Amino acid sequence: MSEDALWNKISEWEKKQYIMTGAVMGGGDKKGLVTNHAFTTLGVAEYKGVKLVKIRNPWGSERYTGEWSDHDTKNWTDDALKALGHTKSTGDGTFYMPIKNYKTLFYNTIVGYYQDFKIARLEDKWERKYDIRNLKWTIENPVA
16 A cells, blocks of 8 residues: 555544554664554644644653654754644653655554444334334434
8 A cells, every 4th residue: 555545544444533553563763663562543734834743652652753843943943843732851651753654654544334233113012923123113313
């Protein structure tokens, strides 16, 4: 999958409020990220043409040292901080990285798909002798 396709998918999943995680696996240079560890993928943002992924370490620590890390003074200008609503070095575990780094460093993105569920209520009294298909039902969506 291309970087653009992955960014678009994460954007789509974010809009649907799906829960997303990503795992960093194996060895090699992981730019400070803990390996064999899952992170929450919070969504995406774009700033001046740069496609970014917003990530959170559930441990509440930020060890990422690559582009757009909290230690990156080149990209994190006052304007970028304001535009993305980011606060650096707060110890909340939230950080950004370019989609190219996400695609390289993260082994996968796991998505918790869900659909609104519905409650069905039988409005008629059912007896075994009746065909269930001929009874009156009410369908509700409790989360709508």
